[in-house]
Amino acid sequence: MAQAETSFATPPAYDTARIRASIEAVAIPLGAxxxxxxxxxxxxxxxxxxxxxxxELVWRGGFGSSFSLQNTLQRATPLILTGLAFAIPxxxxxxxxxxxxxxxIGGFAAAALAIPLVSAEAPVYxxxxxxxxxxxxxxxxxxxxxxxxxxxxxxxxxxxxxxxxYIAIAIMNFFVEGALRDPASQNKPSTMPIGKDYMVxxxxxxxxxxxxxxxxxxxxxxxxxxxxxxxxxAARVTGGNPRAALAQGLPVGTLIVVCSAIAGACAGLAGYFxxxxxxxxxxxxxxxxYGFTGILVAFLARHNPLxxxxxxxxFGAIEASGGLIQRRMDMPDATALVLxxxxxxxxxASDSLYGRFAIFQxxxxxxxx
Amino acid sequence: MATKQISRRSILKTGAAGIAAMALPMPFIKxxxxxxxxxxxxxxxxxxxxxxxxQAHAVAMEILxxxxxxxxxxxxxxxxxxxxSKSMESMINxxxxxxxxGTSFGYFEPFMIDLANKYPDVQFRHAAPLWSEDxxxxxxxxxxxxxxxxxxxxxxxxxxxxxxxxxxxxAAKPIPTVLSNINSVLLGARSVNPNVEVQVIFTGDWxxxxxxxxxxxxxxxxxxDVLTCHVDGPKVVIETAEGRGVKSCGxxxxxxxxxxxGFITGAEYKWETIYSMYADMLAKGETLPNVVVGGYHNDMVxxxxxxAGATPxxxxxxxxxxxxxxxxxxxxxxxxxxxxxxxVLDKTFDNYDPVLDGMNYxxxxxxxxxx
Numbered sequence: 001m002a003q004a005e006t007s008f009a010t011p012p013a014y015d016t017a018r019i020r021a022s023i024e025a026v027a028i029p030l031g032a033x034x035x036x037x038x039x040x041x042x043x044x045x046x047x048x049x050x051x052x053x054x055x056e057l058v059w060r061g062g063f064g065s066s067f068s069l070q071n072t073l074q075r076a077t078p079l080i081l082t083g084l085a086f087a088i089p090x091x092x093x094x095x096x097x098x099x100x101x102x103x104x105i106g107g108f109a110a111a112a113l114a115i116p117l118v119s120a121e122a123p124v125y126x127x128x129x130x131x132x133x134x135x136x137x138x139x140x141x142x143x144x145x146x147x148x149x150x151x152x153x154x155x156x157x158x159x160x161x162x163x164x165x166y167i168a169i170a171i172m173n174f175f176v177e178g179a180l181r182d183p184a185s186q187n188k189p190s191t192m193p194i195g196k197d198y199m200v201x202x203x204x205x206x207x208x209x210x211x212x213x214x215x216x217x218x219x220x221x222x223x224x225x226x227x228x229x230x231x232x233x234a235a236r237v238t239g240g241n242p243r244a245a246l247a248q249g250l251p252v253g254t255l256i257v258v259c260s261a262i263a264g265a266c267a268g269l270a271g272y273f274x275x276x277x278x279x280x281x282x283x284x285x286x287x288x289x290y291g292f293t294g295i296l297v298a299f300l301a302r303h304n305p306l307x308x309x310x311x312x313x314x315f316g317a318i319e320a321s322g323g324l325i326q327r328r329m330d331m332p333d334a335t336a337l338v339l340x341x342x343x344x345x346x347x348x349a350s351d352s353l354y355g356r357f358a359i360f361q362x363x364x365x366x367x368x369x
Numbered sequence: 370m371a372t373k374q375i376s377r378r379s380i381l382k383t384g385a386a387g388i389a390a391m392a393l394p395m396p397f398i399k400x401x402x403x404x405x406x407x408x409x410x411x412x413x414x415x416x417x418x419x420x421x422x423x424q425a426h427a428v429a430m431e432i433l434x435x436x437x438x439x440x441x442x443x444x445x446x447x448x449x450x451x452x453x454s455k456s457m458e459s460m461i462n463x464x465x466x467x468x469x470x471g472t473s474f475g476y477f478e479p480f481m482i483d484l485a486n487k488y489p490d491v492q493f494r495h496a497a498p499l500w501s502e503d504x505x506x507x508x509x510x511x512x513x514x515x516x517x518x519x520x521x522x523x524x525x526x527x528x529x530x531x532x533x534x535x536x537x538x539x540a541a542k543p544i545p546t547v548l549s550n551i552n553s554v555l556l557g558a559r560s561v562n563p564n565v566e567v568q569v570i571f572t573g574d575w576x577x578x579x580x581x582x583x584x585x586x587x588x589x590x591x592x593x594d595v596l597t598c599h600v601d602g603p604k605v606v607i608e609t610a611e612g613r614g615v616k617s618c619g620x621x622x623x624x625x626x627x628x629x630x631g632f633i634t635g636a637e638y639k640w641e642t643i644y645s646m647y648a649d650m651l652a653k654g655e656t657l658p659n660v661v662v663g664g665y666h667n668d669m670v671x672x673x674x675x676x677a678g679a680t681p682x683x684x685x686x687x688x689x690x691x692x693x694x695x696x697x698x699x700x701x702x703x704x705x706x707x708x709x710x711x712x713v714l715d716k717t718f719d720n721y722d723p724v725l726d727g728m729n730y731x732x733x734x735x736x737x738x739x740x
């Protein structure tokens with residue numbers, strides 16, 4: 001059937017090649033996951049712990065009951081957004097690790113904007129909308145600084161985003177401990193609470209806030225943007241070879257700044273949900289490391305926006321079961337980090353396997369890059 | 370839809386179990402709880418071996434582990450986000466915890482308040498004086514120790530140990546509990562040596578090891594020959610002091626092992642007093658008090674055993690100060706001025722007076738600024 005449809009434009013072999021490539025793109029990360037599980041099992045066995053019990057607990061703590069599943073989804077929610085914040089610049093060839101800073105600045109901006117709106121008793125939905133917009137704008141603008149520095153001054157974007165993260169945290173602390181501090185927050189400086197009425201609720205029937213739905217929608221939207229539009233194509237070309245892109249007349253600078261801004265906006269949105277769905281105010285608790293875990297998530301998803309969703313859920317499950325593992329197996333909290341680390345290293349190593357397996361290779365050569 | 374049904378069913382089940390338990394005659398409950406025992410779940414914000422705040426709690430829980438019919442479950446490195454709700458719920462749902470102990474300041478609002486409302490049959494206690502009867506659920510409560518009393522004793526010992534009359538203090542944030550510890554060190558030192566000054570450096574956050582080391586070095590460079598601190602993990606400050614050859618006083622947990630030459634004593638919590646009381650009361654089926662606060666008079670703080678840095682005079686004076694605190698001798702003997710010259714305490718206040726809980730000044734004799 002597929003042949004009949006496509007025989008006009010492309011030779012049938014091209015289709016098989018695409019399918020084989022898709023299978024390869026799924027099989028290699030899956031194989032890497034299995035390999036990580038085996039390495040981790042050896043590690044557990046050496047410590048005298050049962051790998052079987054470990055994976056059984058991960059299943060029970062992560063998916064085994066409706067409570068566990070909701071626990072997993074709740075923890076996955078910020079990771080979807082921060083994963084997207086790493087993946088989008090990665091598609092254009094930038095390694096931007098500043099999602100943590102954009103999250104903090106976005107969440108803080110939302111909480112700061114809420115102070116006058118809440119005290120003026122502004123309409124709830126309008127307030128929410130404005131808070132979302134300012135969070136995304138603030139996070140986006142913050143990350144765009146790094147994009148602009150990269151393009152106009154040649155500043156390494158990895159270093160600048162990392163440093164901008166420290167600056168973002170310092171700015172939040174400066175205001176939260178000074179001008180915008182709620183006098184009632186004596187021992188934990190925070191901004192004024194936005195109040196229950198202005199907070200985002202849970203998805204009906206669950207314990208998971210609406211951030212999950214926003215994350216899913218954004219993942220789909222960004223997948224479409226990056227793989228089905230001219231913008232996405234131009235971004236990928238730039239990622240492949242910036243000089244060639246320039247030679248073709250692509251607006252490389254604009255593309256870099258826009259991709260940085262999209263990434264920052266995703267992280268800023270995560271910050272909004274931390275403030276509006278979880279804490280109800282901005283304080284040092286916003287700095288929870290979601291931005292950095294998002295890097296792992298994006299890598300594991302191979303910077304594919306859609307793949308970020310299942311990967312974030314897997315990380316959510318590992319974190320959700322972390323407590324159970326500490327309690328039942330008497331293992332330190334770092335156990336989950338060891339597993340995450342092994343997955344990360346094996347996955348990076350598996351990158352060199354692409355194109356090495358004959359079974360995934362097309363029979364005749366095509367123009368596939 | 371499916372998830373909703375399951376959660377409703379589990380709520381019904383818990384509710385039914387609760388009603389059944391209440392309907393049972395007293396002796397039966399005792400038998401039942403003796404069989405199941407008491408399950409205490411403790412959640413820590415950092416690692417259990419941080420030489421500080423978290424270790425102090427973990428040490429207390431470790432003591433409880435040897436008690437019959439008491440099961441201790443713990444989780445470390447739980448951030449102050451919704452992860453804490455989920456960790457606590459997991460302890461309740463999967464391990465049957467009867468009492469949840471939240472040991473980090475930011476766990477209380479909104480997380481523990483919401484959970485206490487959601488699980489009325491489970492007791493929740495939080496380690497900071499935040500619970501109030503008219504605002505918060507009855508199965509939630511607070512426990513807290515006035516560590517500044519032990520810091521006062523540190524000050525007494527330090528006041529007799531310094532030859533430069535300058536004590537250095539590395540502090541995290543200028544919030545009331547920290548300020549009270551700094552001021553107590555000053556007042557303790559001045560009670561035995563009126564010429565002492567306390568020089569303070571705020572690092573700005575609870576755990577910034579690099580900046581803590583810089584601050585400790587800067588204080589030694591400025592002539593301080595005894596260092597103490599209020600940060601999450603005092604390890605860096607104590608080790609830096611030892612490395613620079615000056616004496617030190619600890620904070621939160623025992624750091625004696627880190628400074629075999631210069632350690633004088635340290636301010637330590639005795640959370641085990643509170644935790645074993647909770648476990649006893651739960652085992653007997655008694656209602657836990659909502660608020661437990663204390664200090665030296667009810668065995669809730671202590672000073673680390675004297676180290677090699679403590680001279681016989683310092684030990685004698687510190688022991689005398691401890692005896693005084695046990696009898697309720699006040700630390701804040703007024704009138705007292707802050708280091709800007711304003712009168713801040715017009716009279717003498719009891720060690721547990723709520724006026725002191727809102728402290729936002731450094732007393733005259735402290736070199737440093739909170740802004």
